[in-house]
Amino acid sequence: MKAATLKMTDDELVKQCLNNNQGAQKELFVRFSSSMLGVCLRYTSSKSDAEDVLQEAFIKVFNKLDKYSGLGSFEGWIRRIVVNTALDYLRKNKKMQLNSSIDDVGYGIKKDHFIVEDLTAKELMKLIQRIPLGYKTIFNMYAIEGYSHKEIAQELNISESTSKSQLSRARSAIKELLVENNLI
Secondary structure (H helix, E strand, O other), X not given: OOOOOOOOOHHHHHHHHHOOOHHHHHHHHHHHHHHHHHHHHHHOOOHHHHHHHHHHXXXXXXXXXXXXXXXXXXXXXXXXXXXXXXXXXXXXXXXXXXXXXXXXXXXXXXXXXXXXXXXXXXXXXXXHHOOOHHHHHHHHHHHHOOOOHHHHHHHHOXXXXXXXXXXXXXXXXXXXXXXXXXXX
16 A cells, blocks of 8 residues: 655755656646646637646746745736736737727726626636636726736836726626626
8 A cells, every 4th residue: 555645845846846856847847737737728719729828828837946935825926927927828819909998998887896796706607708818808907816907007008097998898798797697
């Protein structure tokens, strides 16, 4: 009977990967790929695009692993690389056009109140996948990843007002889908 193997901590896993341990490299990918694929799916239009972004992101993770300082969450460090890779993918493929200003928004939610308490994460994910890519990107960055409008503007090379506009439109689109699907 084999002895049970103990799961490596993230720090031990990083050290083993830096020592070119292929088993540890596989373990790192297996441990984080599922949740990071979920991140990629929020920024792309299809599963195949998300898988392409995920692969590119993990190449970056392994190439930059020696830059991980050990401070903060290792998963958070990987998530940041995945999000930035997804944003690079969107820019490279020019699938996201964000040219409206906040003044262009004539509709939206009257207050900054957004009802999602009764939705499961899976239901919300399905709704987010149905909104236009530009809206989806801003919504993900702001509402899920926690970026400020200033950070979004810098990252996407847009104005803060455009970020705010796109977020408002994303929320309106999601609200319409909630009403359409009798979820509110």
